[in-house]
Amino acid sequence: MKIGVLGTGAVGKRLSSRFAEVGHEVSVGTRDVAVTSERDSWFAEHPELALRTHAEAAAFADVVLNATAGDVSITTLHLAGADNLAGKVLIDVSNPLDFSNGYPPMLFVKDTSSLGEQIQREFPEARVVKTLNTVNNTVMAEPKQLGGGDHTMFLCGNDAEAKTVVTGLLAEFGWEDIMDLGGIEMARGMEMYLALWVRLYPAVSHGNFNVKVVR
């Protein structure tokens, strides 16, 4: 499958290399290819991950993944271009974190809406699936390295076929317990859980944790 990962931070790097590892063709989107290449030699060391503009990466892809910070996600997706997202599965792993008052962050949208819904509304022809936002990038990419993989990933979205595609990709990463919570408005629950995650992080004293829904 052709995957376009938007974002060159820790999440974008880890997921793009993991997608390549499990056999996909990957293009990574950034705002300015020359600037990113100069700032960060990592991409020169990973030529299998084609570094392109956001628009080029999205145009290339069958499945687009938003790995940008929540506060720039919609801006970035506009750079990718609504036309390049139309009809495509758009995996949203972002969180609406607001660090302006320090740690723990607050959420800039919650309860009455969610970032997942904002993205779906802004790009109505994209088939948005929210997932992976409840763990750090290490756990996202290799869930079996934590507790043998015996923990839970959530997803939600309005398009059943898109959720099937994403479920398949998650399974390739090693996810086994995948719970479909329903339509994209379920992103409110998945994002508000972050308020607990950011408080578990200091209690656990590292970020490689997740919850298992025991039921």
Add this chain to the structure above:
Amino acid sequence: MKIGVLGTGAVGKRLSSRFAEVGHEVSVGTRDVAVTSERDSWFAEHPELALRTHAEAAAFADVVLNATAGDVSITTLHLAGADNLAGKVLIDVSNPLDFSNGYPPMLFVKDTSSLGEQIQREFPEARVVKTLNTVNNTVMAEPKQLGGGDHTMFLCGNDAEAKTVVTGLLAEFGWEDIMDLGGIEMARGMEMYLALWVRLYPAVSHGNFNVKVVR
């Protein structure tokens, strides 16, 4: 230990009978003893749980537990009386749920504060410990009946000694994995998790579930 449980709903009943079962003296607080007795024969069938006014139950107790709905918790605690709460461990299991727009509920306080903090601020001499708010009353009282007890309970509060007392009571119920998240402001995370809980509930199709923090 003398335990005063404020609230005669499902949570108050289940926890008060469980406290009696593990050997404590229990008084259950209600607004009007005669009205509650007439409406509900359950208390006549459980004479070991002394039904009293909120003030009497709180005055009797060493440890007070708030098992009222979030939107009436502070009002109820005022009926119990600040003097009757002063110096005592006050276990808060309530959630700031707002059902005015139907299901799933929203939260009437979140992110910048929490109901646990509001209660601590309103009753500064009480030693508030937030816990048990992340599961239904069945799981609260008998955690081992779910997955052999292999799941997590959170608590937070400003008073270390009070948290030790509450940890002991939780252990009597059967809780084994108890995570102390820190001061009472950590209640923000524990309460905002409810936004996920109320969306897991339909996905799981029953309320007897909990999360285990795999770390």
